[in-house]
Amino acid sequence: MAWTRYSFKTCRKIATFNDVVVSSDGWIVDSKYDLAVRNGGCQTTTNFFVRTFLVTRYRSVITIAARWCEGIWHFPMEALIGLAHITDLNKHNSFIHVSEQNKWVMQWLELIGVNKKRVIHGTIFADTLTVPQMAKCGSPSFDQLQWLRKSISIKVPLDKLSILLIKRTRKRVMPKFDEIQSLVEKFAKEVDLNFVLHDDHSLPSLTVQLERFSMASIVIGPHGAGMVNLIASQNRTCVIEFSPTDSNTCYMSLSYLLGHNYFSVPLYEDQTVQINKVEKALIACRRTK
Known part of the structure:
Protein backbone atom coordinates (compact mmCIF):
# COMPACT_ATOMS: atom_id res chain seq x y z
CA MET A 1 0.00 0.00 0.00
CA CYS A 137 24.36 4.49 12.49
CA GLY A 138 27.84 5.38 13.71
CA SER A 139 28.87 6.63 10.28
CA PRO A 140 28.35 10.30 9.39
CA SER A 141 29.50 11.28 5.90
CA PHE A 142 32.24 13.73 4.95
CA ASP A 143 29.72 16.37 3.84
CA GLN A 144 27.68 16.01 7.04
CA LEU A 145 30.78 16.41 9.21
CA GLN A 146 31.90 19.48 7.29
CA TRP A 147 28.48 21.08 7.81
CA LEU A 148 28.63 20.40 11.56
CA ARG A 149 32.20 21.64 11.81
CA LYS A 150 31.24 24.94 10.16
CA SER A 151 28.04 25.28 12.20
CA ILE A 152 29.53 25.16 15.69
CA SER A 153 30.71 28.59 16.78
CA ILE A 154 33.87 28.22 18.87
CA LYS A 155 37.13 30.14 18.98
CA VAL A 156 39.85 28.30 17.06
CA PRO A 157 43.39 29.08 18.28
CA LEU A 158 46.23 29.86 15.89
CA ASP A 159 48.46 27.16 17.43
CA LYS A 160 47.95 23.72 18.92
CA LEU A 161 49.11 24.03 22.49
CA SER A 162 48.40 20.81 24.38
CA ILE A 163 48.20 17.05 24.73
CA LEU A 164 44.73 16.02 25.88
CA LEU A 165 44.26 12.73 27.74
CA ILE A 166 40.71 11.36 28.15
CA LYS A 167 39.90 9.64 31.44
CA ARG A 168 36.86 7.39 31.97
CA THR A 169 35.53 7.04 35.54
CA ARG A 170 32.02 5.64 34.98
CA LYS A 171 32.18 2.74 32.52
CA ARG A 172 35.09 0.70 31.16
CA VAL A 173 37.46 2.23 33.73
CA MET A 174 41.15 1.53 33.06
CA PRO A 175 42.73 0.10 36.26
CA LYS A 176 46.27 1.25 35.36
CA PHE A 177 45.32 4.69 34.13
CA ASP A 178 47.76 6.46 36.49
CA GLU A 179 50.65 4.77 34.69
CA ILE A 180 49.37 6.03 31.34
CA GLN A 181 48.84 9.54 32.72
CA SER A 182 52.41 9.67 34.04
CA LEU A 183 53.76 8.64 30.64
CA VAL A 184 51.69 11.25 28.78
CA GLU A 185 52.61 14.02 31.24
CA LYS A 186 56.30 13.20 30.81
CA PHE A 187 55.97 13.20 27.03
CA ALA A 188 54.16 16.56 27.10
CA LYS A 189 57.10 18.13 28.96
CA GLU A 190 59.58 16.66 26.46
CA VAL A 191 57.77 18.21 23.48
CA ASP A 192 56.93 21.47 25.28
CA LEU A 193 53.13 21.09 25.24
CA ASN A 194 50.62 21.65 28.02
CA PHE A 195 49.01 18.57 29.56
CA VAL A 196 45.19 18.57 29.80
CA LEU A 197 43.21 15.83 31.59
CA HIS A 198 39.70 15.45 30.15
CA ASP A 199 38.00 13.69 33.08
CA ASP A 200 34.39 12.54 32.58
CA HIS A 201 33.83 12.84 36.34
CA SER A 202 33.87 16.64 36.15
CA LEU A 203 33.11 17.76 32.61
CA PRO A 204 32.78 21.46 31.79
CA SER A 205 30.21 22.86 29.36
CA LEU A 206 30.13 21.55 25.79
CA THR A 207 31.64 24.79 24.49
CA VAL A 208 34.63 24.50 26.84
CA GLN A 209 35.09 20.83 25.88
CA LEU A 210 35.17 21.72 22.19
CA GLU A 211 37.62 24.55 22.82
CA ARG A 212 39.90 22.12 24.70
CA PHE A 213 39.95 19.77 21.72
CA SER A 214 40.54 22.63 19.28
CA MET A 215 43.76 23.50 21.14
CA ALA A 216 45.12 19.94 21.28
CA SER A 217 48.00 18.76 19.15
CA ILE A 218 47.48 15.19 20.39
CA VAL A 219 44.27 13.58 21.69
CA ILE A 220 44.72 10.25 23.45
CA GLY A 221 42.29 8.01 25.30
CA PRO A 222 40.06 4.93 25.39
CA HIS A 223 37.26 4.23 22.93
CA GLY A 224 34.24 6.21 24.06
CA ALA A 225 31.95 9.15 23.49
CA GLY A 226 34.47 11.74 24.69
CA MET A 227 36.11 11.57 21.28
CA VAL A 228 33.01 13.07 19.67
CA ASN A 229 34.71 16.40 20.47
CA LEU A 230 37.24 15.68 17.71
CA ILE A 231 34.78 17.56 15.48
CA ALA A 232 36.39 20.74 16.87
CA SER A 233 40.01 19.61 16.49
CA GLN A 234 42.14 21.21 13.81
CA ASN A 235 43.35 19.32 10.74
CA ARG A 236 46.24 16.93 11.32
CA THR A 237 45.59 16.58 15.04
CA CYS A 238 47.13 13.29 16.14
CA VAL A 239 44.55 10.88 17.60
CA ILE A 240 45.56 7.83 19.67
CA GLU A 241 42.63 5.58 20.52
CA PHE A 242 42.77 2.64 22.92
CA SER A 243 40.59 0.34 20.81
CA PRO A 244 38.85 -2.89 21.90
CA THR A 245 39.20 -5.54 19.21
CA ASP A 246 35.42 -5.81 18.87
CA SER A 247 34.64 -2.07 18.97
CA ASN A 248 32.95 0.09 16.37
CA THR A 249 35.40 1.92 14.12
CA CYS A 250 33.44 5.18 14.36
CA TYR A 251 36.30 7.25 15.82
CA MET A 252 38.82 5.92 13.32
CA SER A 253 36.42 6.88 10.51
CA LEU A 254 35.70 10.25 12.14
CA SER A 255 39.43 10.99 12.40
CA TYR A 256 40.02 10.06 8.76
CA LEU A 257 37.16 12.20 7.45
CA LEU A 258 38.25 15.19 9.55
CA GLY A 259 41.84 15.01 8.31
CA HIS A 260 43.45 13.82 11.55
CA ASN A 261 46.37 11.41 11.95
CA TYR A 262 45.03 8.29 13.67
CA PHE A 263 46.80 5.55 15.63
CA SER A 264 45.18 2.59 17.39
CA VAL A 265 46.53 0.90 20.53
CA PRO A 266 44.85 -2.44 21.43
CA LEU A 267 42.68 -2.29 24.55
CA TYR A 268 42.27 -5.70 26.17
CA GLU A 269 39.20 -7.14 27.90
CA ASP A 270 40.59 -6.22 31.32
CA GLN A 271 40.74 -2.56 30.14
CA THR A 272 44.54 -2.48 30.00
CA VAL A 273 47.00 -1.53 27.27
CA GLN A 274 50.67 -2.30 26.78
CA ILE A 275 52.45 0.84 27.94
CA ASN A 276 55.27 0.43 25.39
CA LYS A 277 52.69 0.57 22.57
CA VAL A 278 51.29 3.81 23.98
CA GLU A 279 54.82 5.23 24.03
CA LYS A 280 55.41 4.16 20.41
CA ALA A 281 52.16 5.82 19.34
CA LEU A 282 53.20 9.09 21.03
CA ILE A 283 56.55 8.99 19.23
CA ALA A 284 54.72 8.35 15.95
CA CYS A 285 52.58 11.42 16.62
CA ARG A 286 55.71 13.53 16.96
CA ARG A 287 56.88 12.31 13.53
CA THR A 288 53.63 13.32 11.84
CA LYS A 289 53.93 16.99 12.86
Whole structure:
Protein backbone atom coordinates (compact mmCIF):
# COMPACT_ATOMS: atom_id res chain seq x y z
CA MET A 1 0.00 0.00 0.00
CA ALA A 2 1.41 3.40 -0.97
CA TRP A 3 1.59 6.13 1.63
CA THR A 4 -0.20 8.78 -0.42
CA ARG A 5 0.34 11.59 2.08
CA TYR A 6 4.10 11.26 1.96
CA SER A 7 6.50 13.24 -0.23
CA PHE A 8 10.26 13.15 -0.74
CA LYS A 9 12.35 16.11 -1.84
CA THR A 10 15.59 14.78 -3.32
CA CYS A 11 17.41 18.10 -3.63
CA ARG A 12 17.13 18.83 0.10
CA LYS A 13 16.98 15.19 1.24
CA ILE A 14 13.84 15.54 3.33
CA ALA A 15 10.58 13.63 3.61
CA THR A 16 7.29 15.18 4.70
CA PHE A 17 4.25 13.56 6.31
CA ASN A 18 0.83 14.92 7.22
CA ASP A 19 -1.24 14.06 10.31
CA VAL A 20 1.12 11.55 11.93
CA VAL A 21 2.33 10.52 15.38
CA VAL A 22 6.11 10.39 15.94
CA SER A 23 7.89 8.79 18.91
CA SER A 24 11.19 9.54 20.64
CA ASP A 25 12.53 6.31 19.12
CA GLY A 26 11.88 7.50 15.57
CA TRP A 27 8.65 5.67 14.77
CA ILE A 28 6.29 7.63 12.49
CA VAL A 29 2.72 6.34 12.48
CA ASP A 30 -0.41 7.16 10.50
CA SER A 31 -2.98 5.58 12.80
CA LYS A 32 -5.86 6.19 10.40
CA TYR A 33 -4.38 3.90 7.75
CA ASP A 34 -2.30 1.67 10.06
CA LEU A 35 0.95 2.62 8.35
CA ALA A 36 4.32 3.10 10.05
CA VAL A 37 7.92 3.83 9.13
CA ARG A 38 11.00 4.37 11.27
CA ASN A 39 13.40 7.29 11.05
CA GLY A 40 17.12 6.77 10.29
CA GLY A 41 20.00 6.15 12.66
CA CYS A 42 20.46 2.82 14.44
CA GLN A 43 18.08 -0.12 14.13
CA THR A 44 15.46 -0.79 16.77
CA THR A 45 13.42 -3.89 17.53
CA THR A 46 11.04 -2.15 19.92
CA ASN A 47 7.30 -2.11 19.36
CA PHE A 48 5.37 1.14 19.37
CA PHE A 49 1.91 1.68 20.80
CA VAL A 50 0.26 5.03 21.33
CA ARG A 51 -3.09 6.37 22.44
CA THR A 52 -3.43 9.43 20.24
CA PHE A 53 -5.83 11.20 22.59
CA LEU A 54 -2.97 11.49 25.13
CA VAL A 55 -0.54 13.05 22.65
CA THR A 56 0.19 16.79 22.31
CA ARG A 57 -0.47 18.17 18.83
CA TYR A 58 1.82 20.59 16.96
CA ARG A 59 1.27 22.32 13.63
CA SER A 60 4.78 22.07 12.11
CA VAL A 61 7.51 19.74 13.41
CA ILE A 62 11.00 18.75 12.26
CA THR A 63 12.03 15.41 13.77
CA ILE A 64 15.58 14.17 14.31
CA ALA A 65 14.57 11.53 16.86
CA ALA A 66 15.82 7.96 16.48
CA ARG A 67 17.14 5.08 18.55
CA TRP A 68 19.98 6.09 20.92
CA CYS A 69 19.86 9.67 19.62
CA GLU A 70 19.81 11.10 23.12
CA GLY A 71 23.41 9.87 23.45
CA ILE A 72 26.65 11.85 23.55
CA TRP A 73 27.87 10.35 20.24
CA HIS A 74 24.60 9.53 18.52
CA PHE A 75 22.91 12.92 18.85
CA PRO A 76 25.51 15.14 17.16
CA MET A 77 26.85 12.51 14.76
CA GLU A 78 23.55 10.99 13.58
CA ALA A 79 20.63 13.26 14.54
CA LEU A 80 21.83 16.87 14.66
CA ILE A 81 23.55 16.45 11.31
CA GLY A 82 20.11 16.05 9.73
CA LEU A 83 19.45 19.76 10.24
CA ALA A 84 21.94 20.44 7.43
CA HIS A 85 19.00 19.91 5.07
CA ILE A 86 16.69 22.38 6.84
CA THR A 87 16.58 26.09 6.01
CA ASP A 88 16.96 28.67 8.77
CA LEU A 89 13.40 29.84 8.09
CA ASN A 90 11.98 26.34 8.59
CA LYS A 91 13.99 25.89 11.79
CA HIS A 92 12.64 29.18 13.09
CA ASN A 93 8.99 28.40 12.25
CA SER A 94 8.89 24.74 13.35
CA PHE A 95 9.37 22.79 16.54
CA ILE A 96 12.49 20.58 16.63
CA HIS A 97 11.61 17.08 17.89
CA VAL A 98 14.44 15.14 19.58
CA SER A 99 14.73 11.84 21.43
CA GLU A 100 15.40 13.51 24.77
CA GLN A 101 15.92 17.07 26.01
CA ASN A 102 19.00 16.31 28.10
CA LYS A 103 21.71 18.89 28.79
CA TRP A 104 24.08 17.73 26.03
CA VAL A 105 21.35 17.69 23.39
CA MET A 106 20.27 21.19 24.38
CA GLN A 107 23.84 22.51 24.36
CA TRP A 108 24.46 21.13 20.86
CA LEU A 109 21.26 22.73 19.60
CA GLU A 110 22.18 26.05 21.19
CA LEU A 111 25.60 25.92 19.51
CA ILE A 112 23.99 25.88 16.06
CA GLY A 113 21.46 28.56 16.93
CA VAL A 114 18.27 26.63 17.75
CA ASN A 115 15.91 28.36 20.21
CA LYS A 116 15.47 26.07 23.23
CA LYS A 117 11.81 27.10 23.44
CA ARG A 118 11.25 25.40 20.06
CA VAL A 119 12.63 22.01 21.18
CA ILE A 120 10.25 19.16 22.09
CA HIS A 121 10.60 15.45 22.86
CA GLY A 122 8.54 12.37 23.62
CA THR A 123 5.63 11.09 21.54
CA ILE A 124 3.84 13.91 19.73
CA PHE A 125 1.27 14.48 16.95
CA ALA A 126 2.27 16.62 13.95
CA ASP A 127 -0.02 18.23 11.38
CA THR A 128 3.05 18.50 9.14
CA LEU A 129 6.17 16.47 9.93
CA THR A 130 9.48 17.14 8.18
CA VAL A 131 12.08 14.36 8.34
CA PRO A 132 15.58 15.29 7.15
CA GLN A 133 18.05 12.61 6.15
CA MET A 134 20.12 11.68 9.19
CA ALA A 135 23.50 9.96 9.27
CA LYS A 136 23.89 6.20 9.14
CA CYS A 137 24.36 4.49 12.49
CA GLY A 138 27.84 5.38 13.71
CA SER A 139 28.87 6.63 10.28
CA PRO A 140 28.35 10.30 9.39
CA SER A 141 29.50 11.28 5.90
CA PHE A 142 32.24 13.73 4.95
CA ASP A 143 29.72 16.37 3.84
CA GLN A 144 27.68 16.01 7.04
CA LEU A 145 30.78 16.41 9.21
CA GLN A 146 31.90 19.48 7.29
CA TRP A 147 28.48 21.08 7.81
CA LEU A 148 28.63 20.40 11.56
CA ARG A 149 32.20 21.64 11.81
CA LYS A 150 31.24 24.94 10.16
CA SER A 151 28.04 25.28 12.20
CA ILE A 152 29.53 25.16 15.69
CA SER A 153 30.71 28.59 16.78
CA ILE A 154 33.87 28.22 18.87
CA LYS A 155 37.13 30.14 18.98
CA VAL A 156 39.85 28.30 17.06
CA PRO A 157 43.39 29.08 18.28
CA LEU A 158 46.23 29.86 15.89
CA ASP A 159 48.46 27.16 17.43
CA LYS A 160 47.95 23.72 18.92
CA LEU A 161 49.11 24.03 22.49
CA SER A 162 48.40 20.81 24.38
CA ILE A 163 48.20 17.05 24.73
CA LEU A 164 44.73 16.02 25.88
CA LEU A 165 44.26 12.73 27.74
CA ILE A 166 40.71 11.36 28.15
CA LYS A 167 39.90 9.64 31.44
CA ARG A 168 36.86 7.39 31.97
CA THR A 169 35.53 7.04 35.54
CA ARG A 170 32.02 5.64 34.98
CA LYS A 171 32.18 2.74 32.52
CA ARG A 172 35.09 0.70 31.16
CA VAL A 173 37.46 2.23 33.73
CA MET A 174 41.15 1.53 33.06
CA PRO A 175 42.73 0.10 36.26
CA LYS A 176 46.27 1.25 35.36
CA PHE A 177 45.32 4.69 34.13
CA ASP A 178 47.76 6.46 36.49
CA GLU A 179 50.65 4.77 34.69
CA ILE A 180 49.37 6.03 31.34
CA GLN A 181 48.84 9.54 32.72
CA SER A 182 52.41 9.67 34.04
CA LEU A 183 53.76 8.64 30.64
CA VAL A 184 51.69 11.25 28.78
CA GLU A 185 52.61 14.02 31.24
CA LYS A 186 56.30 13.20 30.81
CA PHE A 187 55.97 13.20 27.03
CA ALA A 188 54.16 16.56 27.10
CA LYS A 189 57.10 18.13 28.96
CA GLU A 190 59.58 16.66 26.46
CA VAL A 191 57.77 18.21 23.48
CA ASP A 192 56.93 21.47 25.28
CA LEU A 193 53.13 21.09 25.24
CA ASN A 194 50.62 21.65 28.02
CA PHE A 195 49.01 18.57 29.56
CA VAL A 196 45.19 18.57 29.80
CA LEU A 197 43.21 15.83 31.59
CA HIS A 198 39.70 15.45 30.15
CA ASP A 199 38.00 13.69 33.08
CA ASP A 200 34.39 12.54 32.58
CA HIS A 201 33.83 12.84 36.34
CA SER A 202 33.87 16.64 36.15
CA LEU A 203 33.11 17.76 32.61
CA PRO A 204 32.78 21.46 31.79
CA SER A 205 30.21 22.86 29.36
CA LEU A 206 30.13 21.55 25.79
CA THR A 207 31.64 24.79 24.49
CA VAL A 208 34.63 24.50 26.84
CA GLN A 209 35.09 20.83 25.88
CA LEU A 210 35.17 21.72 22.19
CA GLU A 211 37.62 24.55 22.82
CA ARG A 212 39.90 22.12 24.70
CA PHE A 213 39.95 19.77 21.72
CA SER A 214 40.54 22.63 19.28
CA MET A 215 43.76 23.50 21.14
CA ALA A 216 45.12 19.94 21.28
CA SER A 217 48.00 18.76 19.15
CA ILE A 218 47.48 15.19 20.39
CA VAL A 219 44.27 13.58 21.69
CA ILE A 220 44.72 10.25 23.45
CA GLY A 221 42.29 8.01 25.30
CA PRO A 222 40.06 4.93 25.39
CA HIS A 223 37.26 4.23 22.93
CA GLY A 224 34.24 6.21 24.06
CA ALA A 225 31.95 9.15 23.49
CA GLY A 226 34.47 11.74 24.69
CA MET A 227 36.11 11.57 21.28
CA VAL A 228 33.01 13.07 19.67
CA ASN A 229 34.71 16.40 20.47
CA LEU A 230 37.24 15.68 17.71
CA ILE A 231 34.78 17.56 15.48
CA ALA A 232 36.39 20.74 16.87
CA SER A 233 40.01 19.61 16.49
CA GLN A 234 42.14 21.21 13.81
CA ASN A 235 43.35 19.32 10.74
CA ARG A 236 46.24 16.93 11.32
CA THR A 237 45.59 16.58 15.04
CA CYS A 238 47.13 13.29 16.14
CA VAL A 239 44.55 10.88 17.60
CA ILE A 240 45.56 7.83 19.67
CA GLU A 241 42.63 5.58 20.52
CA PHE A 242 42.77 2.64 22.92
CA SER A 243 40.59 0.34 20.81
CA PRO A 244 38.85 -2.89 21.90
CA THR A 245 39.20 -5.54 19.21
CA ASP A 246 35.42 -5.81 18.87
CA SER A 247 34.64 -2.07 18.97
CA ASN A 248 32.95 0.09 16.37
CA THR A 249 35.40 1.92 14.12
CA CYS A 250 33.44 5.18 14.36
CA TYR A 251 36.30 7.25 15.82
CA MET A 252 38.82 5.92 13.32
CA SER A 253 36.42 6.88 10.51
CA LEU A 254 35.70 10.25 12.14
CA SER A 255 39.43 10.99 12.40
CA TYR A 256 40.02 10.06 8.76
CA LEU A 257 37.16 12.20 7.45
CA LEU A 258 38.25 15.19 9.55
CA GLY A 259 41.84 15.01 8.31
CA HIS A 260 43.45 13.82 11.55
CA ASN A 261 46.37 11.41 11.95
CA TYR A 262 45.03 8.29 13.67
CA PHE A 263 46.80 5.55 15.63
CA SER A 264 45.18 2.59 17.39
CA VAL A 265 46.53 0.90 20.53
CA PRO A 266 44.85 -2.44 21.43
CA LEU A 267 42.68 -2.29 24.55
CA TYR A 268 42.27 -5.70 26.17
CA GLU A 269 39.20 -7.14 27.90
CA ASP A 270 40.59 -6.22 31.32
CA GLN A 271 40.74 -2.56 30.14
CA THR A 272 44.54 -2.48 30.00
CA VAL A 273 47.00 -1.53 27.27
CA GLN A 274 50.67 -2.30 26.78
CA ILE A 275 52.45 0.84 27.94
CA ASN A 276 55.27 0.43 25.39
CA LYS A 277 52.69 0.57 22.57
CA VAL A 278 51.29 3.81 23.98
CA GLU A 279 54.82 5.23 24.03
CA LYS A 280 55.41 4.16 20.41
CA ALA A 281 52.16 5.82 19.34
CA LEU A 282 53.20 9.09 21.03
CA ILE A 283 56.55 8.99 19.23
CA ALA A 284 54.72 8.35 15.95
CA CYS A 285 52.58 11.42 16.62
CA ARG A 286 55.71 13.53 16.96
CA ARG A 287 56.88 12.31 13.53
CA THR A 288 53.63 13.32 11.84
CA LYS A 289 53.93 16.99 12.86
